[in-house]
Amino acid sequence: MKLSTKGRYAVTAMLDLALHAGKGPITLAEVSGRQHISLSYLEQLFSRLRKANLVDSIRGPGGGYELKRPATQISIAEVVLAVNEPITATRCNGKGDCQGGDVCLSHQLWSELSDQIYQFLSGITLDHVIQRDFVQQVAERQNVRFREEDVIAFG
Amino acid sequence: MKLSTKGRYAVTAMLDLALHAGKGPITLAEVSGRQHISLSYLEQLFSRLRKANLVDSIRGPGGGYELKRPATQISIAEVVLAVNEPITATRCNGKGDCQGGDVCLSHQLWSELSDQIYQFLSGITLDHVIQRDFVQQVAERQNVRFREEDVIAFG
């Protein structure tokens, strides 16, 4: 499978949404501030997340994004898939033709690895992740720092 | 972890070596012919495999490469590691600093994924792979075709 910064950013951003759920729409500007991901880049990512039906968008002032389903029902695999290419560790993308039309020696091996990764990532939901102490602590630190930056910027 | 064409080629080439073990050194030209990997590229890969103590090289006429250890004792993970960067799915390479010196929300998740992939790949040896019917069939096809090409080229 393809695990790029893009996929990692998407997951991070979705975790941020999950952590701040239930308080109305979250703007990308907030996510950008807390997670240090450029706003324009987030726009790109959320365009895909929206098309994949993982988030709802609310336009206009007071708008933003929110999770379309509860965090308990969105798996990490879905998020990665939404912004990346299909999950596969093969060179041939599952077609079995990477040796000039024929299947190569190691094809089966990579297929199995793809399965493993997919199984792992689809067994974990956004909620599983944000329940962890570790993540809670990181989130708390980010909240504090984000408010401090507000003070510096606007106070 | 980083799973590039390079890693896949390395595994394929090592499988070829394993399949033709016990008949003296295998030249890269043979591997290249059977697996359709460019000779220059193979040289690059085997340079690393040799430095990682996975293969022995024999120079001069009649020379080539052979596995340094039996195929039952070389894991896929070792091969991938030998040609790629360290196995990690994190952005920070395990340092926990990808958010301007601080750990990011999803760090722990990617660490766990890295573990999973590593566990999987290190649990499979070259021998496990070449024992499979599927792989045996592909190998047989390659042998036949390779001999046919000999005839065309030299006969």
Added chain:
DNA sequence: GTAAAGTTGACTAAATTACTCGGGTATGAG
């Protein structure tokens, strides 16, 4: 109306990957 926010698509810069090339060096067969 106007400012906040999402929407879109094209564009660019940087990084990585996947190679190639050209010249080495060791060595065994004849």
Added chain:
DNA sequence: CTCATACCCGAGTAATTTAGTCAACTTTAC
């Protein structure tokens, strides 16, 4: 001895992918 075989090595490059920017547009609350 010699020379063809095969490994050895590092620089260089072309292609692809990734990461990120920019500018113009739409919707909507106040």
